[in-house]
Amino acid sequence: MRTYKNTEQLWNLTGSSERIVLVAHTNPDGDAIGSVSAMYYFLKQTGRNAAMIVPNAFPDFLSCLNPADSPVSIYRNDPQECNRIIAEADLIICMDMSGPSRIDEMSDAVFQDSKAKRILIDHHLNPVAGPFDVVISDTEVSSTCELLLSMILQAPDIAGDIDKLNLDCATSIAAGMLTDTNNFANSIFPSTLERFSMLLKRGVDRDALYNAIFCSYSASRMKLMGHLLSEKMTLIQDGSVAFITLDKAEKDRYSYCTGDSEGFVNLPLKIRGVCMSALLTEDDGFVKVSLRSKGTLDVNLFARQYCNGGGHRNASGGRLYMDISETAAYFTASIEDYFKKA
Ligand SMILES: [Mn+2]
Structure with a gap:
């Protein structure tokens, strides 16, 4: 002991x-x-x-x-x-x-x-x-x-x-x-x-x-999770990177409360072959970026270079100052760039 x-x-x-x-x-x-x-x-x-x-x-x-x-x-x-x-x-x-x-x-x-x-x-x-x-x-x-x-x-x-x-x-x-x-x-x-x-x-x-x-989810939080996984999750980079976007209209529709999307960024990592996951959430004046990875893939470096943020190797975050509708294209291009250089 x-x-x-x-x-x-x-x-x-x-x-x-x-x-x-x-x-x-x-x-x-x-x-x-x-x-x-x-x-x-x-x-x-x-x-x-x-x-x-x-x-x-x-x-x-x-x-x-x-x-x-x-x-x-x-x-x-x-x-x-x-x-x-x-x-x-x-x-x-x-x-x-x-x-x-x-x-x-x-x-x-x-x-x-x-x-x-x-x-x-x-x-x-x-x-x-x-x-x-x-x-x-x-x-x-x-x-x-x-x-x-x-x-x-x-x-x-x-x-x-x-x-x-x-x-x-x-x-x-x-x-x-x-x-x-x-x-x-x-x-x-x-x-x-x-x-x-x-x-x-x-x-x-x-x-x-x-x-x-x-086991403390509200019903609306559980439905939001289902919606994001079914309708909003995109796989890129030959299925090794997943991202999800969450905009304000969806927050309203699912009576979003602070903390309701906590942990959602981890869910795509349960997919075989996925080694990096991102959740892009529309906030007031910016888009909040949450990043997770498995193994040696460094999302701290990615957050610093492309998302005005940082953190740890396997868990990082940042902010994007653009409209939520532009983030999917930006994130996809950034990932391509990041993997090309790696
Ligand atoms: Mn602790």
């Missing part, structure tokens, strides 16, 4: 601090909300209180993790009140974020105006350690939640006994692990399954969690 040498520092600091604030990244996902709520529930179990603040709203399916007695605050909804809470904190714990840029407009309050001690708990590559008093970082885990569970097991109140952990905390940790691994499809380490098995032993209802997280 993995252990972390600065865990003692973490629990000493939470034990000696009066006002603790828990923070996670913009566009919070299951690991972000899972890790802050798990930390909240664990601190509560040990007799401590904490406030949770994230920069903007999170998807509805994660509200099952949100503590009813002290819900997560959304910075964008009330920056003044959030600034006040952050300013009064003597300890800020940043989770599932590699550095200040990941919390956007919240970053001044947390990193410049605050005199609190800061702790980072994260699993991303190249964390920005400078602004933190304690950094707990491990990239060889599935998620921040998995990392947090290891630290909680080392805490004096638990001392390795998972049965001493409250079920709400265990459930939040499980949610972060389920979402960051996409239901155990990727980012799996030997420790991941060992840790998850402990959570099951503790009594986490995996079936309920799976249904809440992965």
Whole structure:
């Protein structure tokens, strides 16, 4: 089992601090909300209180993790009140974020105006350690939640006994692990399954969690997915590249809500022979580009060269400043150009 040498520092600091604030990244996902709520529930179990603040709203399916007695605050909804809470904190714990840029407009309050001690708990590559008093970082885990569970097991109140952990905390940790691994499809380490098995032993209802997280589409979102796959998916480059366009009229027709096309860009990669996929979505004043690839095909480079963007080798994004009706031709020509040069 993995252990972390600065865990003692973490629990000493939470034990000696009066006002603790828990923070996670913009566009919070299951690991972000899972890790802050798990930390909240664990601190509560040990007799401590904490406030949770994230920069903007999170998807509805994660509200099952949100503590009813002290819900997560959304910075964008009330920056003044959030600034006040952050300013009064003597300890800020940043989770599932590699550095200040990941919390956007919240970053001044947390990193410049605050005199609190800061702790980072994260699993991303190249964390920005400078602004933190304690950094707990491990990239060889599935998620921040998995990392947090290891630290909680080392805490004096638990001392390795998972049965001493409250079920709400265990459930939040499980949610972060389920979402960051996409239901155990990727980012799996030997420790991941060992840790998850402990959570099951503790009594986490995996079936309920799976249904809440992965079976949460609205009917209109499901119909939009069907429409895009059946009517809007184009295969080019001898069937190795797929792209889908989504315009505003279609958004209206399918009562589109923010996040409704989340994950759609991955779907064409399920086709045999497809190694790159793009979703081109009409937005206000630009077309949002999402790119995914398999193996060594570098969509970061493609995003930089043709889409005013960037990201990672297998997952990138960008923006096109043209009408949505022009994007299919532009994308097709760009792909031809990119593959010719490669
Ligand atoms: Mn994560």
